[in-house]
Amino acid sequence: MGIRFYAALWVCKAVRLALRVLKRGGTTLPGKLAFKLCPDILARLSSGVDTLIITGTNGKTTTSRMAEQIMLSARVPCIANRSGANLMSGVVTEFADNVNLFGKKRLHHAVIECDEAAFAVVTKYLKPRAIAVTNIFRDQLDRYGEVTHTLECIRTGIKNSAGAALCLNADCPLTASLAQSAAGEVTYFGMNVPSDNASGALSDVPRCLRCGGSYEYDFRTFAHLGGWRCTDCDSRRPEPDVAVSAVASRGADETRAHFSAFGEALEITVPLPGDYNLYNAATALCVTHAMGIDSGTAAAGIEQAHCGFGRMERFDLGDISVRMILVKNPAGCDRALDYLTGISEAHTCVFCLNDNIADGTDISWIWDAGFERLSFSEGKRFAVSGTRAEDMALRLKYAGAAEEDILKIRSEAQLLDFIERSGENIYILPTYTAMLSLRDKLGARCGKERFWR
């Protein structure tokens, strides 16, 4: 191994150590520097490491946490970018952390979540054994341009990964279309039943990708996801290898569902609410199967999984609980709103809308999300905060709220005070940077780990 590699590795480790001493996360800068110094550092750090990559628009972090827990249940500890630093820099940082100063590797397996655009670059160096694509929705269009651009980024990544097994969402016509680019084995996951809030209000793939015809659905789960088929050509939803076959019960903190996984019937309590977490569980079952884990072990792993940071995460503050649900695009936001409409007890919803680069500087998407489904009536209070609080308040007004029913909270400090004094349960829907910062402060008040531990 060359001088450049060691120089890059040592810089990476030194910077990471320094940032941690300064109590900063250090989840991306070290990797960024290392990649500059030695562009193929990731190829060296990841060679001989059995890696599964999870990409797609929504559910990357939660699916990765489930997959990691499944690997642990199989007694296979993994490298993982748990903080959600899912660009090239974040991935390099985690892999660099796995070797000692002489480049010797500690762990030989990895569960990596990867941003869709970064996936095309990461896979030039890192050759995964399995890839899961969760779904494709409109997201951060100021960065990606168009949905089809996101699709092409993922396609490039798949072409870069000739040896990888590919796990695709059968219910998403965009995602399922990636099968044509696969060199290796393809398996599918999906839901065989409609979700609790099935609607097809907003489709990101209105017309058939192959022939331009229209899609027909036997059932819908979310947006353009469901039992689709083209009316003009023979494209249709592939039969999933892992599927949610029935939902037994939906609770405030968990969902019990029947799955069929490679011919085996399983009943699993997914320890997170919301039907979209059933998709995440099916994805995790599918992708860990490609890593050679049996379905029984995988089911046990899912039952012990924890949510990703800020993804349906609960904080207990004295008598009240605060649940944080990260939102960053219309599809994910609609799922969070569905969840909120199902809560009958008195509570406060806080929407924190930031427009920093990591959130997306274009906040137009809030008008694609269906805030109209909220009921602005007795027993529910609404507050807005964040750098674009005024836009959020306006969105709620046009969704049916009266101005006097929306509380605007200027700063994060005021928001924390408000939460502590609220006296009732709180649901916070923050964008990414709002989540990171709030999570840190709320976590400190109830003894949770910082995001990078």
Next chain:
Amino acid sequence: MEIKICHLYPDVLNLYGDRGNIICLERRLNWRGIGCSVTELPLGEKAALSDFDLFFIGGGQDFEQELLLADLASGKADDIRAAAADGKTFLCICGGYQLMGAYYQTAEGHKCDFLGAVDLYTVGARERMIGNLSFKLGEESGGYEVIGFENHSGRTFLGSGVSPLGTVTSGFGNNGADKTEGVRWNNVFGTYSHGPVLPKNPALCDEILRCALERRYGRAELTPLADGFEQDAHRAALEMINRKKQ
């Protein structure tokens, strides 16, 4: 009184929160006790366009463009041109705005004929123009400063017979060169301020409604609304843009 809105191609032209504009038009009519109906006209469906007062066309992605042009060629193009020439009110955004012009020439030089309803054309470029946008409306549209967000690679140039909708105060506008933004011709409003331009700019929304009401009833009385949150959002966005300019 009632305004009939036609949302053209909501299935393929709906990229950036475009439906926020429909919600806004509808609410601001309802709050004033004016009736409003919204008819969606997706690909392949036909309706007599002369029945409508106000047309909305949003932005889309290149992928579905061919299908769209084929659908227009089946007769809708003539109807749209006729409606625009007849003084019907249009709000056309981003891709929908480009579509009203004569043609779109790609960065590679391939020329694609568009509607030709308004004297303008668009030339593609590789570099996208992305970011917050503000522009001051022309006097005929009220002189108000509009705040929005743009994200387009096409550069649009206006013909001699049409006026820009406004003058860029921050951002790129039509082409990043001549400080013009959008178009105003007859009652056609075109802009690159994509997605939900109307909620934060109630004066622009009301100007569009005024045109539609006048065309239909010969007069328009728009009672003022208590635009508390609208003005807050407008002010906050303007402050943010000015802060970033410094």
